[in-house]
Structure formats: structure tokens, C-alpha cells
Amino acid sequence: MQVNLIAYTKFNKDAFEYATGFRSEAFSDADGLAEAAGRACYQAWERKNPATADTMGYLANIIDHQHFSVLEHSSATFYITDVSRSLLAELTRHRHLSFSVESQRYVDQADREAVIPPALRGLAATSLLVFAHQEAVHNYRMVRDSLEESGVPRKQAREAARAFLLNSQPVSMVVTGNMRAWREVLTKRYHMAADAEIRELARELLIWLRATAPGSFQDFDLDNPIGNEEVRRAAA
Ligand SMILES: Cc1cc2nc3c(=O)[nH]c(=O)nc-3n(C[C@H](O)[C@H](O)[C@H](O)COP(=O)(O)OP(=O)(O)OC[C@H]3O[C@@H](n4cnc5c(N)ncnc54)[C@H](O)[C@@H]3O)c2cc1C
Structure with missing residues (x-):
């Protein structure tokens, strides 16, 4: 963070x-x-x-x-990076804040590391989460690429592929x-x-x-x- x-x-x-x-x-x-x-x-x-x-x-x-x-x-005004999508969902509940959030439709989501929840840090469960995150990103890549290869425009390919990402996906x-x-x-x-x-x-x-x-x-x-x-x- x-x-x-x-x-x-x-x-x-x-x-x-x-x-x-x-x-x-x-x-x-x-x-x-x-x-x-x-x-x-x-x-x-x-x-x-x-x-x-x-x-x-x-x-x-x-x-x-x-x-x-x-x-x-x-x-x-703050620039906040490397927080999870779960955190984003919670912070945006505060209705008097104003947001400009990195778009998952425009910004490619591959090559990002998982945000590890504080309670998991130092535990074996961290490796499990990292593995699950990598697998999710792998699926994201496969779906994104296959949609693009079949003629779906880049933005629409990313917006569909993001369904495979986890709450641990980082956002800025x-x-x-x-x-x-x-x-x-x-x-x-x-x-x-x-x-x-x-x-x-x-x-x-x-x-x-x-x-x-x-x-x-x-x-x-x-x-x-x-x-x-x-x-x-x-x-x-
Ligand atoms: C520990 C915790 C657990 C939570 N669990 C859940 C959950 O399980 N499910 C869930 O949906 N949410 C959950 N929330 C979110 C919570 O319900 C609030 O949406 C969030 O905390 C924002 O608070 P707020 O609405 O009071 O404040 P803000 O949106 O930051 O607004 C600040 C204050 O302005 C006033 N205000 C703002 N809008 C209005 C309005 N339309 N009418 C009247 N007054 C207004 C109120 O006094 C409000 O307290 C949780 C929050 C916390 C902290």
C-alpha cells in the first residue's frame, strides 16, 4: 500500500x-x-x-x-496505490469522497501482484493466495487473448476477462x-x-x-x- x-x-x-x-x-x-x-x-x-x-x-x-x-x-487529495479491490468497495461507500479510479477496462491487469490481507502476512496461506492470484491472472490473460484473437476489441476483451480476477487484485x-x-x-x-x-x-x-x-x-x-x-x- x-x-x-x-x-x-x-x-x-x-x-x-x-x-x-x-x-x-x-x-x-x-x-x-x-x-x-x-x-x-x-x-x-x-x-x-x-x-x-x-x-x-x-x-x-x-x-x-x-x-x-x-x-x-x-x-x-491522496494518490493511493496497491490496495485491494475489496478495500475499494469499502472506501467508495463514503459518499462525500470524490474518486478517480484506475479502469480495469482500459488498463491491463496482468503482471500485478496480489494484495495480501494483513492477517495472512507471514502465514502459509500467503503462498496459497499468491498461487490463486497467479492462476486467476493466467485465466485473465488466456480469456483476454482469445477474445482479442477472435476480433473482440481490446477494451471489451479486458472488461470480460476481468471477471476472472480476485478481490486481491491491486488498484490505484x-x-x-x-x-x-x-x-x-x-x-x-x-x-x-x-x-x-x-x-x-x-x-x-x-x-x-x-x-x-x-x-x-x-x-x-x-x-x-x-x-x-x-x-x-x-x-x-
Ligand atoms: C465495520 C463495518 C462493517 C460494515 N459492514 C457492511 C455490510 O456488511 N454491508 C454493507 O452494505 N455495508 C457495510 N458497511 C458500510 C457501512 O454501512 C457504510 O456504508 C459505510 O461505513 C459508510 O458510512 P456512512 O454511510 O455513515 O458514511 P458516509 O457515506 O461517509 O457519510 C457520512 C455521514 O453523512 C451522512 N449521510 C450521508 N449520506 C446520507 C444520506 N443519504 N442520508 C442521510 N445522511 C447521510 C450520515 O450522517 C453519514 O454517517 C460496514 C462498515 C463498517 C465500518
Whole structure:
């Protein structure tokens, strides 16, 4: 799995000052925009309350009050590669994310390695999966080639042949979400109840998102997926 942050919100402080007459060098990019949007609601430019005087404090209060709409102004875009088709099916259930997914009709699917689910790593079952994956790709190739040889256009040959591929087939995608949408994803997928592969993705996303917008994700614990405490308590 590879997860790279390829774009995120930049806050134009000059334009904001032009529009409002207010400027603060303390405004960062993604978090700064959320704070500025929140402050614009009440035209509250003076930072009188020490608890909310800095961006972390301000956004902690926003999160506490579930005033999440201000987090919708900033967004982050990721390029995600080498995740499974099963993960794709789960991630696309999040309706506020925007996707551009590698096409199996246009992009040939031979010569790709299986994505191994975390629970199988290091076990003999990994070899079984690799074997099953290779066999599936072999069938894919045979069907694709025989259809093409019989005159079926390349795209249609690939779209039919992909029926032989497994959930372990890797896929790449560009995914954009605003910070509220990413919080929704993390709440459900950086969770002990979530599938292990998507939980790994969620952790990678959280690392990037915290680097980009620390205030907007300050209540997530990188070392503890949600529900971890309950699992620990039950095991004790
Ligand atoms: C552990 C786990 C197991 C799962 N198992 C299954 C399963 O067996 N089968 C299955 O089909 N799915 C399953 N899912 C997927 C799950 O049902 C959701 O589709 C997925 O988690 C996206 O969540 P969401 O719909 O709350 O969020 P998003 O689509 O990310 O939306 C975020 C929030 O926006 C609001 N919202 C979005 N759209 C609407 C709307 N149309 N109307 C009202 N409010 C809206 C809701 O508050 C929602 O929580 C599972 C998910 C998890 C985490």
C-alpha cells in the first residue's frame, strides 16, 4: 500500500484580508481556513478567550460542539496505490469522497501482484493466495487473448476477462475529501471493527491529515484505533 498526499488547501491570507480587513499570521492553511470560516460566523476576530485563542484550541471547541461544517472548507487529495479491490468497495461507500479510479477496462491487469490481507502476512496461506492470484491472472490473460484473437476489441476483451480476477487484485486511485468527510472515514475505518487493510489505510491517511491539519484531527489517537480500549479491556 502506498498513500501520498498530492494536494491540499492553501489559505490565501491576502485575499482574506482584502475581503474582511482582518489578517492573522497565525492562520495556517487547512486549519487556518476552518478557523477563519468559524470566526467569520460571529465576526469574532479578537482572541479574547484564552481557551480558543489559538487554532488548536479554537478547533478543539469546534469539534467538541460538533460544529463540523467549518471543517468542510479545507480538503486533501491522496494518490493511493496497491490496495485491494475489496478495500475499494469499502472506501467508495463514503459518499462525500470524490474518486478517480484506475479502469480495469482500459488498463491491463496482468503482471500485478496480489494484495495480501494483513492477517495472512507471514502465514502459509500467503503462498496459497499468491498461487490463486497467479492462476486467476493466467485465466485473465488466456480469456483476454482469445477474445482479442477472435476480433473482440481490446477494451471489451479486458472488461470480460476481468471477471476472472480476485478481490486481491491491486488498484490505484485519486481520492479527494474535505476534512469533515475524512473525519467520517476515520471514525468508521480507523476502528477495531473495521477490515484490517482499510484500517491500515486509515492510519496512513491519519498521519498525512494530522500533518496537514493537526487541529482538525486532534481528537484521533494515532497509537490507538477507535475501540482499541474496549478490546484491551475485554482481553484483560
Ligand atoms: C465495520 C463495518 C462493517 C460494515 N459492514 C457492511 C455490510 O456488511 N454491508 C454493507 O452494505 N455495508 C457495510 N458497511 C458500510 C457501512 O454501512 C457504510 O456504508 C459505510 O461505513 C459508510 O458510512 P456512512 O454511510 O455513515 O458514511 P458516509 O457515506 O461517509 O457519510 C457520512 C455521514 O453523512 C451522512 N449521510 C450521508 N449520506 C446520507 C444520506 N443519504 N442520508 C442521510 N445522511 C447521510 C450520515 O450522517 C453519514 O454517517 C460496514 C462498515 C463498517 C465500518
